[in-house]
Amino acid sequence: MFSNNDEAVINKKLPKELLLRIFSFLDVVTLCRCAQVSRAWNVLALDGSNWQRIDLFDFQRDIEGRVVENISKRCGGFLRKLSLRGCLGVGDNALRTFAQNCRNIEVLNLNGCTKITDATCTSLSKFCSKLRHLDLASCTSITNLSLKALSEGCPLLEQLNISWCDQVTKDGIQALVRGCSGLKALFLKGCTQLEDEALKYIGAHCPELVTLNLQTCLQITDDGLITICRGCHKLQSLCASGCSNITDAILNALGQNCPRLRILEVARCSQLTDVGFTTLARNCHELEKMDLEECVQITDSTLIQLSIHCPRLQVLSLSHCELITDDGIRHLGNGACAHDRLEVIELDNCPLITDASLEHLKSCHSLERIELYDCQQITRAGIKRLRTHLPNIKVHAYFAPVTPPPSVGGSRQRFCRCCIIL
Numbered sequence: 001m002f003s004n005n006d007e008a009v010i011n012k013k014l015p016k017e018l019l020l021r022i023f024s025f026l027d028v029v030t031l032c033r034c035a036q037v038s039r040a041w042n043v044l045a046l047d048g049s050n051w052q053r054i055d056l057f058d059f060q061r062d063i064e065g066r067v068v069e070n071i072s073k074r075c076g077g078f079l080r081k082l083s084l085r086g087c088l089g090v091g092d093n094a095l096r097t098f099a100q101n102c103r104n105i106e107v108l109n110l111n112g113c114t115k116i117t118d119a120t121c122t123s124l125s126k127f128c129s130k131l132r133h134l135d136l137a138s139c140t141s142i143t144n145l146s147l148k149a150l151s152e153g154c155p156l157l158e159q160l161n162i163s164w165c166d167q168v169t170k171d172g173i174q175a176l177v178r179g180c181s182g183l184k185a186l187f188l189k190g191c192t193q194l195e196d197e198a199l200k201y202i203g204a205h206c207p208e209l210v211t212l213n214l215q216t217c218l219q220i221t222d223d224g225l226i227t228i229c230r231g232c233h234k235l236q237s238l239c240a241s242g243c244s245n246i247t248d249a250i251l252n253a254l255g256q257n258c259p260r261l262r263i264l265e266v267a268r269c270s271q272l273t274d275v276g277f278t279t280l281a282r283n284c285h286e287l288e289k290m291d292l293e294e295c296v297q298i299t300d301s302t303l304i305q306l307s308i309h310c311p312r313l314q315v316l317s318l319s320h321c322e323l324i325t326d327d328g329i330r331h332l333g334n335g336a337c338a339h340d341r342l343e344v345i346e347l348d349n350c351p352l353i354t355d356a357s358l359e360h361l362k363s364c365h366s367l368e369r370i371e372l373y374d375c376q377q378i379t380r381a382g383i384k385r386l387r388t389h390l391p392n393i394k395v396h397a398y399f400a401p402v403t404p405p406p407s408v409g410g411s412r413q414r415f416c417r418c419c420i421i422l
Contacts, residue, residue, distance in 0.1 A: 011040050023050050048078035060086040065094030072101035083109035085135070091115035092123070099123040107133040111161070114139060121146035125153025132156050137163040137187065144172030151179030158182055163189035163213070170198035177205035185211035189239070192217065196224030203231030210234055215265070216242040222249040229253035237263035241291065244269060248276030255283035262286050267293035267317070274301040281305035289315040293346070296321065300328030307335025314341050319348035319371065326356040333360035346371040355382030362389040372397035 011019075023031065023044055035045035044050075051074065056063050068090055072079070079102040084090055090113050099105075099120075105128050110116060116139050124131060131154045136142050142165040150157060157180040162168055168191050177183065183206045188194060194217050202209065209232040214220055220243045228235070229250070235258045240246060246269055254261055261284040266272060272295045281287070281302075287310045292298060298321055306313060314337070318324050324347070332338065332345075342364045347353050354377040361367060367390055372378050375397065383395050 011038075016044070019044050020047060020049060023047070024052075026050070028054060028056070046074060048075045051075040052078050053081040054079065055083040055085075056087060057083055057085045060084075060088070063087040064089040065091055068094040069097040072098040076101055077104045079105055081105075081107040084113055085109045085111040087113055088115065092117055092119040095120045096123040099127040103127050104130055106130055109133075109135040110139060111135045111137040112139075114141070117141040118143055118145040118149070121149045125149035129153060130156060133159040135161040136165060137161045137189075139165060140167070143167045144169060144175065147172035147176040151175045151177075155179060156182065159185040159211075161187035162191065163187050164191075166190060166192050169193045170195055170201065173198040174201045177201050181205050182208055184208050187211075187213040188217060189213050189215040190217075192219070195219045196221055196227075199224030200227045203227035203229075206232060208234060211237040213237075213239040214243060215239050218242065218244070221245040222247055225250045226253045229257040233257055234260060236260050236286075239263075239265040240269065241265045241267035241293075242269075244271070247271045248273055248279075251276030251280045255279040259284060260286055262312075263289045265289075265291040266295060267291045270294060270296050273297045274299055274305075277302040278305045281309040285309055286312055288312050291315075291317045292321060293317045293319040294321070296323070299323045300325055300331070303328035304331045307331040307337070311336035312341055313337040314366075315344040316342070317344075317346040318350060319346045319373075320350075322349070322351055324350050325352045326354055326360065329353065329357035330360040333363055338364045340366055342367055344369045347375060348373040350375055351377070353377060355379055355385075358382045358386040362386060365390070367393055369394045369396070374398055 023034065026034065031045045031050060035042045051071070054071065054075075063084065068084065082102070082105060092115070095116060096119070100123075108124070108131060110120070118141070121142070124134070134150070134154075134157065136146070142162060144167070147162075147168065150160070160176070160180075160183065173194065186202065186206070186209065196219075199220065202212070204227070212228065212232070212235065220240070222245070225240065225246060226249060230253065238254070238261065240250070246266070248271070251272060254264070264280075264287065274297070277298060278301065282305065290306075290313070292302075303324065306316070332342075343366050345361070345367070347357070348371050353372075353375045358378070361370070370393065372383075373396060378397060383397060386395065387393060
């Protein structure tokens, strides 16, 4: 039921165009509430121009196909950005209707919409030629046919996420990059069938590529990634965590070909050594984030090179790098990034780290968080001293259970040194 507010002063004094402009700043929930105020506001709130960007993630349990169909009919060509992330009730039929009605869509997030199949990408290819960003992560029914369809009908595609779409193979990647050569971001996390041949296609056809995620693509080796480095000189972010076959050859190739690199994630790449990271640091001076967790061969030498050559470093993970010592942290604490840049450092399970490292980090005024789980030589006293210099820092530390010597009576008691979150 509407109230008799159509004759309210605001409706008389302000022109429709200005009211629409005001309504354009409201979120979905507020627009729906405004639509119930009066007939005039109902018309204004549901005007398609107010529904150019819609995020339904917070309502994912309630969103069914008919809701998406109704939205598409209401918004039509106005809609530019839609997120249906996690909307499990939405399938191919609803998205076909959506594609037919919303032909100006540029950003579409279908992450976790597990009902959709290749039919959805066929619809997008047929009707949505302006599509630039598409997220299909965890849509496990997607196959090479989807990539072929996108290649044929969505030539403006710049960002594609097909993480965990494990039916995709090199043939799909080949079709995709030949039609979408303007790709800037490609997320292939968990696409376990991909081999080096797929990366060679990317390197040959995607010179604009800035971001590439290959996490847990277990068949990838140096050959494929070197091709990426040589063909994608604009690369700024690379995730190869879990690609355990790669060696220092990758770090050398990145250093020689990708000077703009800002983010490197190579967790669990145990063949990487100080030699490779030295080449990288000396050539990639814009590095801001590095995940080196379980790069078990690196030593303080890597930290020395980073401290000298990488003044923009903000986030550094060294968890399970068991050869790192206080001396390496000392160089890092005295490095170019220390005073104004370094925000996060993770040192979990670095057994040689002691309270001396915390002393070296006191000068890192931008430091917001430090991880010290299972660093057996770190003490409560050391953490408290650090906090006197950096009062806002979050310190996460877990002290594993320790067993004291037998008591006089021969019995043993177990003591647990607790988790500290300061």
